[in-house]
Structures are given as structure tokens and as C-alpha cells.
Amino acid sequence: MFVYADPVSYWDHRKPVHRTRAVDTDEIGRTAAALLDEGGLRALTVRAVAGRLNVAPASLYSRVSSVDDLFDLGLDHALGADPAMRHAVDTCELTDLMLAYHAHLTRHGWACPVIGMRAPRGPHYLRLSERMIALLDELGAPDPLSAAYTLASFTLGSALTQPMAPSERAAPVDAEIARRYARLHAEHPVDTDAVFRSGLTALTGTALTRDDTDGAGHGGARQGPR
Structure with a gap:
């Protein structure tokens, strides 16, 4: 299983450019996103990015500290x-x-695991977070930040599990163990888009009335916007 070695994101320790011909971070992000789209998490390495850019791996270290930074750059580039x-x-x-965000995460299946490693702080994700919070504030949510955490986490979870929908439909349910589940499963169309819309509507309604500013609710002050 892939895990981040460093909880500090690229955006917290960007390296200054000391060489006029240093590799451009936009190109690094574009290349990282392409590799992730093509081969998933395992496809992204410093060597793979360097090969695509026709530079020595050591050249990338003038702009990034490790492969962790490549995930940050690729994630933000894909959104932007x-x-x-x-x-x-x-x-x-x-x-x-x-x-739209759910559809984006579904198209880029690697994005959910990357976000699960550490909170994204690139400029495009910050604009998304700001827009969510602003809209929730305009709608009158008592705690727009916790509401944004709730909606973002639901969206991430839904996108992460969407690829298993065919298995949920095809896999039989033992009626002797789960009688109600088996009966309802046989009748249910497993429409993932409809399930997501229904959940989103329910959570939005709750978010507009629930106040979690004491930190006891989802997220509190402990996590950043997804």
C-alpha cells in the first residue's frame, strides 16, 4: 500500500528557482497527472516524470523534494x-x-486515494474549497466550514466506491443471513448517480441547519478543506 512519507505538502515548502533553465512546475504537474491517469499511483515516480520530460532525475530535485510533491502537483493540475x-x-x-466534482473524481480514479493521504493545498483546490464555503455561507449554513467538510467527504467516498457498483449488482446476497438486504437488493437498480444525488440533497439540508462550531461534528478544526 502506498503511503506518504511526509505530511507536509509541496505547497508548504516550494523550492526557490536558482537556475534559469530549471524544470517548470506546470510541466511537472501535467506529466504527473498524465502518468497517474495512465497507470495509477504506482506509475508515478521521479524517474518516470524525468523520462517523460527528457531530463535527468536529479534535475527534478531543483523543484521538488520527493515523489510526494509529484502527487501534489499532479492532483492540482488535473483539477485545474x-x-x-x-x-x-x-x-x-x-x-x-x-x-461536477464527483464526476471529476470518478474520471481520475487515483485522485481520491491521493486526497486521502493528505489535504490538498494547491491553488485550484483552494479555489474549489473557497467556492464551496462561500456558497454554503450564502445559503445560511451556521458552520460553512464543517458543512464543506461533510459534503466533500461524502463526494470523495461516493467517487471512490463507484467503480465497485457492477460488483454490488452482480454479487448475490445470502437471504438466510440478510433477509431484508437480499429482498431489497434484488429489486434495487443500483443507480450510483441517483444515490449520490439523493445523499447530496439530504446532507445539504442537514448542513444548512446543523452547527458544528464546537468541533464535535464532522471535521471540526482538525482537518483542512478537501
Whole structure:
């Protein structure tokens, strides 16, 4: 299982550029995202990125400290390069924004595990977080930050489990162990989009009335916006 070695993100320790021909971080992010789209988490290494950019691996270390930074750059690049997400962040209301984010995470299946490693702090993710919080504040949420945590976590979980939907439909349920589950499972269409929309509607309604500013609710002050 892949784990981050360093909880500090690239955005907290960006290296100054000392060479006029240093590798551009936008190119690094674009290449990292492409490798992740093609081969998942295991495909992203310093050597692989260097090979795509036709530079020596040592050259990348003028801009990044480790492969952890490549995940940060690739994650943020993928969000910023998605035209549907750019449109959603700029113009959409809350429901359509979260639907666009869910679709983005589903298209880039590696993004959810990367976000699960440490909170994203790149500029595109910060704009998404700011938009979510602003919309929730405008809708009158008593605690917009905790509400944003709740909606983001639900969206991440839904996108992460969406690929197993065919298995949920096909795998039989033993009625002797789970009678009600077996009966309902046989009748249910397992429409993942409908399930996500229904959950999003329910959670949004709760978020607009629940006050978690004491830190006892989801997130509190302990985690950053996803």
C-alpha cells in the first residue's frame, strides 16, 4: 500500500528557482497527472516524470523534494485542467458544483486515494474549497466550514466506491443471513448517480441547519478543506 512519507505538502515548502533553465512546475504537474491517469499511483515516480520530460532525475530535485510533491502537483493540475471543473467553480451553484466534482473524481480514479493521504493545498483546490464555503455561507449554513467538510467527504467516498457498483449488482446476497438486504437488493437498480444525488440533497439540508462550531461534528478544526 502506498503511503506518504511526509505530511507536509509541496505547497508548504516550494523550492526557490536558482537556475534559469530549471524544470517548470506546470510541466511537472501535467506529466504527473498524465502518468497517474495512465497507470495509477504506482506509475508515478521521479524517474518516470524525468523520462517523460527528457531530463535527468536529479534535475527534478531543483523543484521538488520527493515523489510526494509529484502527487501534489499532479492532483492540482488535473483539477485545474478540467474545463468542467473550471466552469463549475466559476459559475455553478452548490449542487451542480458537487456533481461536477464527483464526476471529476470518478474520471481520475487515483485522485481520491491521493486526497486521502493528505489535504490538498494547491491553488485550484483552494479555489474549489473557497467556492464551496462561500456558497454554503450564502445559503445560511451556521458552520460553512464543517458543512464543506461533510459534503466533500461524502463526494470523495461516493467517487471512490463507484467503480465497485457492477460488483454490488452482480454479487448475490445470502437471504438466510440478510433477509431484508437480499429482498431489497434484488429489486434495487443500483443507480450510483441517483444515490449520490439523493445523499447530496439530504446532507445539504442537514448542513444548512446543523452547527458544528464546537468541533464535535464532522471535521471540526482538525482537518483542512478537501
